[in-house]
Amino acid sequence: MSGLAVATAGLVPSSDAGQDPFIKGLCIVTATRKAPTKPRVKAGDKNGVSGTGPVLNDFLTVFREEHREIRDTLLALYDALDKRRKKRAIDLHARLGELSGPHFRFEEEALYPSLVPIYGKVYIEHMFQEHDRAIVDALHIGTVLGVKRLSATEATRGMRLVRRILPHVSDCEGLGIMVELMTRDQIAIILSARDSAHKENLGLFEWARDARERSFHDTYQRDVQATMRQAAGVN
Numbered sequence: 001m002s003g004l005a006v007a008t009a010g011l012v013p014s015s016d017a018g019q020d021p022f023i024k025g026l027c028i029v030t031a032t033r034k035a036p037t038k039p040r041v042k043a044g045d046k047n048g049v050s051g052t053g054p055v056l057n058d059f060l061t062v063f064r065e066e067h068r069e070i071r072d073t074l075l076a077l078y079d080a081l082d083k084r085r086k087k088r089a090i091d092l093h094a095r096l097g098e099l100s101g102p103h104f105r106f107e108e109e110a111l112y113p114s115l116v117p118i119y120g121k122v123y124i125e126h127m128f129q130e131h132d133r134a135i136v137d138a139l140h141i142g143t144v145l146g147v148k149r150l151s152a153t154e155a156t157r158g159m160r161l162v163r164r165i166l167p168h169v170s171d172c173e174g175l176g177i178m179v180e181l182m183t184r185d186q187i188a189i190i191l192s193a194r195d196s197a198h199k200e201n202l203g204l205f206e207w208a209r210d211a212r213e214r215s216f217h218d219t220y221q222r223d224v225q226a227t228m229r230q231a232a233g234v235n
């Protein structure tokens, strides 16, 4: 079984799928997921010491480097799809999963919750939803690459999906400016969560299926319904 097949094994729609087998498949995987956990760290601790210094620099360095790698992988994947180099695209898709699994995980388990006191819950929920969408889009890219021969239409579809993920990379990178406001201890907790995520090193799909506490199904279903309403001219 290929790496991609292993990664998506639990996400394959069941034979008794409803109208949308893909949604049905996601239901199976995510039905038992719990709501996101409460913030584990709080920003703006006035008793703490300013985050400026080596710990902050360590964080900003690895944060930028991981975003660079994900950015470059997405752009290379876009190029491979454009040239319909299927083998290269499959390798890059697998690389995307390897890079974004631990990265999304430490963001969700430590970074994003720690930013609630600064941004409020609504914006942080938006960031979680961006991850939901990136997971679903990455799964769809896998479906595109699963065909025997990559047609121009399918390649274009894959390229659109890559472009949908790309803005989150720069949006996420911008959060570093707010991490500057945190204490050293708060940043150290985030770095520790990152270390743990990298130690366990679950790829994007394994993490989403086996370890993520949040379901991406609700976001996916809302997006599908909004698209259908728009297509029908409801809004």
Ligand SMILES: [Fe+2]
Pocket: 067, 103, 107, 169, 172, 173
């Ligand atoms: Fe990020």
Ligand SMILES: [Fe+2]
Pocket: 104, 107, 131, 168, 172
């Ligand atoms: Fe993110």
